[in-house]
Amino acid sequence: MTAVPGRRSSTFTRLLRHGFTDASAAERLLDSPELAPLRDDPVLLEALGATADPDLALLGLVRLLEAQHGPGARRELLDTLISSKPLRDRLLGVLGASTALADHLTRHPDDWQALVMYEAYDLHPGVEEFEAGLAEATDPVSLRVAYRRCLLSIAARDVCGTTGLAESAAELADLATATLRAALGIAEAAAPEDAALCRLAVIAMGKCGGHELNYVSDVDVIFVGEATEGADETKAVRAATRLASHMMRICSETTVEGSIWPVDANLRPEGRNGPLVRTVSSHLAYYQRWAKTWEFQALLKARPVAGDLDLGAEYVAAVQPLVWKAAERENFVPDVQKMRRRVVENIPVGEVDRQLKLGPGGLRDVEFAVQLLQLVHGRADTSLRSGTTLDALAALAAGGYVGRADAAQLDEAYRFLRSMEHRIQLFRLRRTHLVPEDEAELRRIGRSLGLRADPVADLHREWRRHAGVVRRLHEKLFYRPLLDAVAQLATGEARLSTEAARERMVALGYADPASALRHLEALASGVTRKAAIQRTLLPVLLGWFADSADPDAGLLGFRKVSDALGKTPWYLRLLRDEGAAAQNLARVLSAGRLAPDLLMRAPEAVALLGDGDGGGLEPRSRAHLEQEILAAVRRADGAAQAVTAARGVRRRELFRTAAVDIVGSYGTEEQPAEADQGALVDRVGAAVSDLTAATLAGTLRAVVRDGWGDDLPTRFAIIGMGRFGGHELGYGSDADVLFVHEPREGVDEREASRAANKVVSEMRRLLQIPSADPPLLIDADLRPEGKSGPLVRTLTSYEAYYRRWALTWESHALLRAEPVAGDEDLGRRFMDLIDPLRYPADGLTDEAVREIRRLKARMESERLPRGADPKLHAKLGPGGLSDVEWTVQLMQLRHGSTEPGLRTTRTREALAAARTAGLITDEDAATLDEAWVLATRVRNAVMLVRGRAADTFPTEPRELAAVGRYLGYGPGHAGDMLDAYRRTARRARGVVEQLFYGIAER
Structure with missing residues (x-):
């Protein structure tokens, strides 16, 4: 029948008003013969308009009517729709939310009758009711049909709001339990001889075990088997394995009726590589010896659901004590945190912003935080041992482990996000946690959640709001109650006891929890604005400290800095408002002794850690540093005060460089760890070298001004040698130098020499005045005649010496000579003088090469500390710095005269030039470069961690762990770090033996 134009116009308008998006198509459907009895019923349009997708609901209704077996069945359905509002709401609600269930109803048109009942016992069915609904299923196909029929009733109560999120999730878990029992029954009926041999228990894990299942999800299980008496x-x-395998296939395989869900047994001991079924004693043996932290976390939700329930209860009783001891395991919290980070890192880049479950602010953040708190506090408080996330969260709030307001927000956010997930999965009954991008799908989801004004925009807004709440509370949830305990903030609420707070600090890795709690109390107690800001900052800072090798040092350092800067208005504001500053500070304070010691001497340097206009962590250029230091020298009253001022700049800039190094190595949320560690090593080496050069320039100016009023009777230059000349100084390196002077016109050479020697003597005296700063030692032992020769010579004297007496080692040492301070013209002329020595036109004689090899061997035998493990000595050991540098320098001596690229003082630059010139293969060059960078990083790490220089790994466990953290190795992996160092050094030694020692094959 075709509608008349007038009525069509009126109906079209009404359809739009009721939420239809394709009113023309809806009109045509309403005109279909099947809907003739309902066409003029205003109740139908209202009921359709109340659904998530009225267009979809109407289309599903027409399909269902068309599928009825004859006019009588169609009339019965129509009459029930007209007379029963509960059925109308349920049926249309399902049809408007799920094309998959609409398809099921079309295939099985009588199943709509499962929605007719609306009695009290029908509202919240449990396992027994679902077992009755599945009772007639005798094979996989009939089981799927019965399962979908039961699912239809759950979905109907869900979309109509008869049940809430928690009840729907529990019903889905109960339906899964009934389905597993039915599937196991089918498997046992098919193999009664196997059933007679064994007792088989099915343990639900994950969301099924936790009574919080999704519409479509893997059902995680563990199987436990025992022999029957006499077997x-x-x-x-x-036999149990065969039954379990058959049961899994029954649930997982796809038939003409689709599939139910995959049964996943990969949470069992050894995962997919382990036996599918184990006895209780076999499970226990594995968990006691081999299980990882995440396996105990998974067992939180273990629940017997099918098969021999007595055996299942025996299994759970056996493993539960191990679960509640998991928090006592070494590295427990870092292991859990690392697993959560790994989950996020494995999300495809294009999906991160659409992930409801795994992304930041997603469902997994809530679950991980709750489980972490359960494992820590559930040892003593049995009220926290629920496997259901929302029940456990409520128990944590009731026990004072989580603030009530935080728990309420987290509960609301979790329910919203899970409801979104349910609506997304319900549409096609497919396993997904991605928010769709299609606007029609977003509109349907928004309307299903009660967002009717602007469903798409409102859905995005609410989703982002709840995700933001989850992310914020996830960061603070584990730490905030500590502050409530020590500062007594939770007025009127139950608080975390002192003992519980102490336990949590131990679990976080704090070695001295009593001191840590005192620091928290000092920082956060009280009603001042300062204390309020600290209470905002500390929850996140505690987490960052806990992620380091030395949380105690981090927290102690933070208290010291806060005490020093507590009255400074910008300090806490900087940490609160500038995203990177607080995390940078946490990383720096917990990375070792050097950076915190420098910061304690100049707390205002905290400002460098921000991302404002203060320049942040970018190292200053030599010109900039020299300009600042010389300005400070001009303002100073006397040379001693001038050098003190120069030391102040050096202290601040050393801190800046150390912070650059730490943040670049550790990374932060906003600034991941630097991928190119060679570039970071180069930046640190250049920064320390430039700072040393600027400090020497300032000291030289101060000494000259104090003694001669800027009118020194001789030109004076300082030549950097070794690592200094190579722009490769470490934090604890001495400054190897040569001093050269040239009398000014008309000045007697003896007078000029006395002046030059006095300058050197005074510079060394001033720089050696005891100080808490890292020392700056000037070492001039590479001068002609070594320690026996004069400290300073004229350019003419250098020329005469090198012409007549220069030895091979001196040519070798001069490879890294570079002017660093003083008279620039004199420095350039010194370079012109020595270039023929270090880049000899005829290369090296065989005797000279042998001499260099002998020198290296003697140096290593004399200087390697007694008792040190050579394979772990970063400087003198095989494959260490000395091996790489001498190999590169031998190529420079041999080929520097003909290969301009080799004429550089920088090791890595010379190595790259040698590769370009074909003097070394790409593979060998990469091997040497990797070894040199790693050895340099080890030396830098040791200085950062211990506050004093060393060339080998520390032996104290916490210091070794801190070095490992700097090098990218997590807790418990110090052995891996040492193995990797030995492996890298061994490969480099093979190249050195070929290129330096001339051994033909490695």
Whole structure:
């Protein structure tokens, strides 16, 4: 029948008003013969308009009517729709939310009758009711049909709001339990001889075990088997394995009726590589010896659901004590945190912003935080041992482990996000946690959640709001109650006890929890604005400290800095308002002794850690540093005060460089760890070298001004040698130098020499005045005649010496000579003088090469500390700095005269030039470069961690762990770090033996 134009116009308008998006198509459907009895019923349009997708609901209704077996069945359905509002709401609600269930109803048109009942006992069915609904299923196909029929009733109560999120999730878990029992029954009926041999228990894990299942999800299980009385255990386990495998196939395989859900047994001991079924004793043996932290976390939700329930209860009783001891395991919290980070890192880049479950601010953040708190506090408080996330969260709030307001926000956010997930999965009954991008799908989801004004925009707004709440509370949830305990903030609420707070600090890795709690109390107690800001900052800072090798040092350092800067208005504001500053500070304070010691001497340097206009962490250029230091020298009253001022700049800039190094190595949320560690090593080496050069320039100016009023009777230059000349100084390196002077016109050479020697003597005296700063030692032992020769010579004297007496080692040492301070013209002329020595036109004689090899061997035998492990000595050991540098320098001596690229003082630059010139293969060059960078990083790490220089790994466990953290190795992986160093050094030594020692094959 075709509608008349007038009525069509009126109906079209009404359809739009009721939420239809394709009113023309809806009109045509309403005109279909099947809907003739309802066409003029205003109640139908209202009921359709109340659904998530009225267009979809109307189309599904027409399909269902068309599928009815004859006019009588169609009339019965129409009459029930007209007379029963509960059925109308349920049926249309399902049809408007799920094309998959609409398809099921079309295939099985009588199943709509499962929605007719609306009695009290029908509102919240449990396992027994679902078992009755599945009772007639005798094969996989009929089980799927019965399962979908039961699912239809759950979905109907859900979309109509008869049940809430928690009840729907529990019903889905109960339906899964009934389905597993039915599937196991089918498997046992098919193999009664196997069933007679064994007892088989099915343990639900994950969301099924936690009574919080999704519409479509893997059902995680663990199987436990035992022999029946008199049966052989080996045969019984094999029989149980066959039954378990058959049961899994029944649920997982796809038939003409689709699939139910995959049964996943990968949470079992050894995962997919382990036996499918184990006895209780076999499970226990594995968990006691081999299980990882995440396996105990997974067992939180273990629940017997099918098969021999007594055996299942025996299994759970056996493993539960191990679960509640998991928090006592070494590295417990870092292991859990690392697993959560790994989950986020494995999300495809294009999906991160659409992930409801795994992304930041997603469902997994809530679950991980709750489980972490359960494992820590559930040892003593049995009220926290629920496997259901929302029940556990409520118990944590009731026990004072989580603030009530935080728990309420987290509960609301979790319910919203899970409801979104349910609506997304319900549409096609497919396993997904991605928010769709299609606007029609977003509109349907928004309307299903009660967002009717602007469903798409409102859905995005609410989703982002709740995700933001989850992310914020996830960061603070584990730490905030500590502050409530020590500062007594939770007025009127139960608080975390002192003992519980102490336990949590131990779990976080704090070695001295009593001191840590005192620091928290000092920082956060009180009603001042300062204390309020600290209470905002500390929850996140505690987490960052806990992620380091030395949380105690981090927290102690933070208290010291806060005490020093507590009255400074910008300090806490900087940490609160500038995203990177607080995390940078946490990383720096917990990375070792050097950076915190420098910061304690100049707390205002905290400002460098921000991202404002203060320049942040970018190292200053030599010109900039020299300008600042010389300005400070001009303002100073006397040379001693001038050098003190120069030391102040050096202290601040050393801190800046150390912070650059730490943040670049550790990374932060906003600034991941630097991928190119070679570039970071170069930046640190250049920064320390430039700072040393600027400090020497300032000291030289101060000494000259004090003694001669800027009118020194001789030109004076300082030549950097070794690592200094190579722009490769470490934090604890001495400054190797040569001093050269040239009398000014008309000045007697003896007078000029006395002046030059006095300058050197005074510079060394001033720089050696005891100080808490890292020392700056001037070492001039590379001068002609070594320690026996004069400290300073004229350019003419250098020329005469090198012409007549220069030895091979001196040519070798001069490879890294570079002017660093003083008279620039004199420095350039010194370079012109020495270039023929270090880049000899005829290369090296065989005797000279042998001499260099002898020198290296003697140096290593004399200087390697007694008792040190050579394979772990970063400087003198095989494959260490000395091996790489001498190999590169031998190529420079041999080929520098003909290969301009080799004429550089920088090791890595010379190595790259040698590769370009074909003097070394790409593979060998990469091997040497990797070894040199790693050895340099080890030396830098040791200085950062211990506050004093060393060339080998520390032996104290916490210091070794801190070095490992700097090098990218997590807790418990110090052995891996040492193995990797030995491996890298061994490969480099092979190249050195070929290129430096001339051994033909490695």
